[in-house]
Amino acid sequence: MMGNNQPIYILKEGTTREKGRGAQSNNIMAARAVADAVRSTLGPRGMDKMLVDSMGDVVITNDGVTILKEIDIEHPAAKMVVEVAKTQDQEVGDGTTSAVVIAGELLHKAEDLVGDLHPTIITSGYRMAAEKAIEILNAMATEVSMKDDKLLRIIANTSITGKAAALNRDLLTDVAVKAVKAVAETNEAGKVTVDRDDIQVVKKTGGSVDNTTLVQGIIVDKERVHSGMPLSVKNAKIALLNVALEIKKPEVDAKITISDPSRLQNFLDQEESYLRGLVDQVVKSGANVVFCQKGIDDLAQHFLAKKGIYAVRRVKKSDMEKLEKATGATIVNNLDELTKEDLGKAGSVEERTFGSDQFTFVTECKNPKAVSILLRGGTEHVVDEIERVLEDALRVVGVALEDGKVVAGGGAPEIEVALQLRKYAASVGGRQQLAIEAFAGAVEIIPRTLAENAGLDAINMLVDLRSAHEKGRKTHGLNVFDGKVVDMVKEGVIEPLRVKTQALKSATEVAQMILRIDDVIAAKAAPPAPPGGGAGGMSGMGGMGGMPGMM
Ligand code: ADP
Ligand code: MG
Secondary structure, three states, X not given: OOOOOOOOOOOXXXXXXXXXXXXXXXXXXXXXXXXXXXXXXXXXXXXXXXEEOOOOOEEEEOOHHHHHHHOOOOOHHHHHHHHHHHHHHHHOOOOHHHHHHHHHHHHHHHHHHOOOOOHHHHHHHHHHHHHHHHHHHHHHOEEOOOOOXXXXXXXXXXXXXXXXXXXXXXXXXXXXHHHHHHHOXXXXXXXXXXXXXXXXXXXXXXXXXXXXXXXXXXXXXXXXXXXXXXXXXXXXXXXXXXXXXXXXXXXXXXXXXXXXXXXXXHHHHHXXXXXXXXHHHHHHHOOOEEEEOOOEOHHHHHHHHHOOOEEEOOOOHXXXXXXXXXXXXXXXXXXXXXXXXXXXXXXXXXXXXEOOEEEEEEEOOOOOOOEEEEEEEOOHHHHHHHHXXXXXHHHHHHHHHHHOEEEEOOOHHHHHHHHXXXXXXXXXXXOHHHHHHHHHHHHOHHHHHHHHXXXXXXXXXXXXXXXXXXXXXXXXXEEOOOOEEEEHHHHOOEEEHHHHHHHHHHHHHHHHHHHOOOEEEEXXXXXXXXXXXXXXXXXXXXXXXXXXXOO
């Protein structure tokens, strides 16, 4: 045993290593398993998933990225595919399932090729194909702008179709389009930007989804500080204060000794007149509503109430910033500087009660640059899923406006890309041709899955789709409800171009990355922390690797 043939260990005991085809096919299998996990949710006739975590909490969703975030995935290659969904979510908001399904299929097709082609040929073919595909998509895209209300609604509608929220599609579409248009900003060059943070979504369980409303202003999760204040103020003139309406506390410990009772009264009077002075400054500015980021002293509350001013204290900084955008006010850091010009305007400021919670509604703002959506729904699960669907709708409308480009959906772009890529492959020739053809076949997974999930014959549908596209009908896709190949533009199924290009980009990147791996070296998983502290106590054991009798 201990002779010249002693093996040389360069890895810590417990490290596992897998090389070559075995490593590759393991990674591909894991990545495909992730894609399979979400495939059945794709499209308007996809089904939802119910996920139960270790604490018994339930999430019901149709959203690809949510499903993958909720389930605990361990395999490193599988995790890379989950990242594709997350990137898609960040960049576009919608199309997360599609991106993951395409990534899985790119790997599936590559698996068939690895016997004949070196992985680097496959990856370079995939890269060429992806670049070409994006060109093809760009050439197919048509324009959309702020004026095209109808088209924007169609885009929102497409992202909502087939989700739990579809019953309230018209309402949600309306809310999403109006909200995004309100906060969209166009610069001199005509470039539109939509900051999603300018749309506040407030969830409140109760009522029904029908009660969901768009508020031309901001909802602050706070009540007025004093019951003597008015419940509502019309024609509100709003001061946003980042100063406390309180007596300043000394920085160091200080003690005041008062020997004469009359001096005590004098002292209290001074405090009172100081606070009265602060409130007078607010009154002088003409404000009838105050949002204060800091505290408001009881006495100051009383004075404000007497003047009929509605005041809220300890408002979050983020809410203050939204109030600034919605009402046109300026946040003031020093009361001496508060003037009429700093005040914002709102048609109404009002306290409303939902169940046991009070909110302050700042509504009827003129041209608010920040708006709110009050989401209602019968149960928590409903409200949560509606929020996810609404999020997708808000993002697709925003992305469509930012880029100004849209394409038809329902598998139309994927079939067109596949058709043109096959022609391109023939022109490239050589070994890469096979990889480009494989890529073309892989993107067809979208119409194929749309058909399968609708219980249609996928092969027949693909044949019909291809023949329509060969006749030049670039926007023909699958009507999943009656199994006919029709013009998706007429059908009202339209998506932002970025949903498609981003999905292809990230799916290709992850497929390339996984295909290039031929060696997986994994450290032994760290043992779970022993109960009751002593963190990492066992990890030293790994160092005893060479000792006999350890097995
Ligand atoms: P993703 O997470 O990828 O957005 P979805 O479940 O939202 O997954 O499905 C999106 C796919 O469904 C897209 O390919 C889109 O074009 C397609 N789709 C949406 N509405 C329709 C429709 N009415 N008919 C056919 N396909 C549709
Ligand atoms: Mg979608």
